Amino acid sequence: MPAPDAISTPSPEPPRRSPQPGLSRYRRPYLLAAAVLIVLAATNVALEPNFLTFGVAASNLSAFLPLTLAAIGQTYVVLASDIDLSNGAIVSLVNVTAVTIIDGMHGSIGLGLAAGLGVGLAAGAVNGMFVAYLRYQAIVTTFATGVAFSGLALWVLPQAGGQVPASFYTSYAGSYLFVPTVAWILIAASAFAALIARLRFYHSLRAVGGNMQAAFQTGVAVARVRLAAYVISGFFAALSGLALVGETASGDPLIGGGFTLSSITAVVLGGTALSGGVGSVLGSVLGAFILGLISNVIFFAQAPFAWQGLIQGAIILLALSGGVVIARRSGD
């Protein structure tokens, strides 16, 4: 349908959730994001020739990793046509919990990591219980739980601070078998996501996101699937909060504040539809990298500092809207 036509005739909206979009959109919603990422990376190389050296690549990856992990988690919730606005608050809560325990227990790193993961899983479960079982609206619920989680983070650690043993952050910033630790974390997270994608749960998740009523009628345990999506989101938010411990070597109760909207942006940039059912974790990883590289490119292009925010906002708006429009063109 030509674009002007869509405006002049009020065409009835095609049923969004029981469609026959082209296979390209179903199978490879991340292709566009990959193309954008390649263009950005090429620009980055042109502006900063040592972009591809081991050290710079590792430090970029290390800077992008926390948001990438949070975006992976957000993807599962969005695939079920829900949303997680508490995502950034969980990142903060896990971050301060882990640091406080590691600091207070004289370097008991294992306990701190375990507690952080436990907190993330529990927070996700709380969201999931409200949305899936009590049938609360996802936006309102996760906003409210997010405020409460932020409060808990401030209770655990009122001000940024705390310390973790040097062994923690040196091994986070270091390498293992010639591969940076941060790359191992990303590989492990991707392997985990690939594993989930092979489970029947993942098909159920996309069915729930595509058409909840139909999924229910064909015997999918809708509530359990939505709960699981929130728990997975909490798990990845926890990984993100722990990665931030390695990155900053301290705790900050406000550190995840910007992650909520950024993770949603990354998910959409990666080609996942907010209406649910269509998308991929790979796309979200690419989306998070795109966000990181946009900042890089603007910085190395030496844009005047005052203009950087506006340029960044405009590029992201273009990428977001362009992605949606092109995905639909190739899909319908």
Added chain:
Amino acid sequence: MLARAKVLLARPLVVASIAILALLAVGEVLSPGFASPRQIVTQLVIAALLGVVAAGQNLVILGGREGIDLSVGSIVSLSAFLAGNLMQQNDANMPLAVVAVLACSFLIGLASGIGVTMLRIPPLVMTLGMLGVVNGALVLLTRGVPSGRAAPLLSQIVSRPVLFDLPGIVFIWIAIGGALALLLRRTTFGINIYAIGANEAAAALAGVPVPRTRALTFALSGLFSGVTGILLLGYTGNVFVGAGDQYMLPSIIAVVIGGTSLAGGNGGYTGTMAGAVFLVELQSILTTLNIPAFGRQIVFGVTLLALMLFYGRQRRLKS
């Protein structure tokens, strides 16, 4: 009797009103003077600021198709900044400043509306992108340093008591409430908003100009954010960077507490006004109680969840 009470309790406006009165009572018990007229007036002023933002949010949400406007907070900040710099404490500059700011905020909202209708970008995505652009523009204009001050006339209009010790801003809010009630119930445009929100396909077949109506709700949301920016400037006198951020998500919550369905097509502005008062009162009660910041946030979140138990839940899936 019980059945009647049940019917009443199913109405969000009733629930919100009861919740407001309950909060006042609890506040008065815990901290005598909380429900004093002076305190209530202060709360109404703060609620008016949130309530005017929520007016635009309400229209967008009523229009359906997952309508939501995340850019409202950034437009409030931008408008307050622009208004302050165009006025520069001079009454003579005020009319021009008000017109320029309202036009600017209307156009920003319209741009979102065009993206949502012509390019069919989901509202959350479109307004999330717009939020980044407006915040970026604000950094460019302010260079990170707040500037601009309200014209004395504006401060007087907003803050000086007019009637019953109530300052002007409260009457402006009530006037907006009345205007919106008329708009939604008595004008074709208002009825069209409900029509496209309830069933877009049916509305289109009935001849409702769907894209124009929806785009206009976004433009009006921008406009109301602009109004709030000006009122905020008048209330605080000068502007701090990011002053509007605090309105983004609470404006959505006020609409939901007021009983407008996030699915669109159902609800109204009277409930939203009650929702705004409730949110402000809840925050104020937690501040008065001298609870540390973390406790305030936890209680705030938990109270919202408890209130949501009464309504706004999804239907049970049926086979």
